[in-house]
Amino acid sequence: MQGKRLKTKEFLVEVVELLRMQLPAWLRDVNVLGPVGSLIKVHYGNPKVHYEVWVRPRHGSIEVGLHFEAESGLNRRYLSELRGRHAQTVASLGPEVQPEEWVRSWTRVHQAIPFSELDEDTLMVVSGRLSQMVARLEPVVREISGP
Numbered sequence: 001m002q003g004k005r006l007k008t009k010e011f012l013v014e015v016v017e018l019l020r021m022q023l024p025a026w027l028r029d030v031n032v033l034g035p036v037g038s039l040i041k042v043h044y045g046n047p048k049v050h051y052e053v054w055v056r057p058r059h060g061s062i063e064v065g066l067h068f069e070a071e072s073g074l075n076r077r078y079l080s081e082l083r084g085r086h087a088q089t090v091a092s093l094g095p096e097v098q099p100e101e102w103v104r105s106w107t108r109v110h111q112a113i114p115f116s117e118l119d120e121d122t123l124m125v126v127s128g129r130l131s132q133m134v135a136r137l138e139p140v141v142r143e144i145s146g147p
Helices: 008-023 070-082 089-092 120-145
Strands: 031-036 039-043 048-054 061-068 097-101 106-112
Touching: 008 031, 008 039, 008 048, 008 120, 039 106, 061 070, 061 120, 070 089, 070 097, 070 106, 070 120, 089 120, 106 120
Parallel strands: none
Antiparallel strands: 031 039, 039 048, 048 061, 061 106, 097 106
16 A cells, blocks of 8 residues: 655655654654755764664665764674674564674664655655664663663
8 A cells, every 4th residue: 555655855754753653752752863865863862873764765775773873992892782692682673684884983783675665655664663673772772881
């Protein structure tokens, strides 16, 4: 059941609106950066550790993930913890969700979701996946970050 087609900016704004509705109450107060171009970021106080939705039409995919774009050593620590003692939490999101080094000093836990149209169906899939990632990974991020 495809609905109306959305422009990229409209799609990204609606993803965040749905995210807030889908998250548990204690996680709804997200900070939003963007949309800028074809991506939007949400975070909980540290914009260098954020959840991102990146629409990539040329690749036919939308990347949904948790990005660590802080200092290299800290990013590697997050990645190590997510691959180590928190590997079960990451695995609970399914085999398509992968923690990895992304660029030289950044790391991420992400999934590429295939799409052909930015419509209401795609919106529901992407917002649902993002809310699952935030609900499962944000408690881990906070534990790793400490007080």
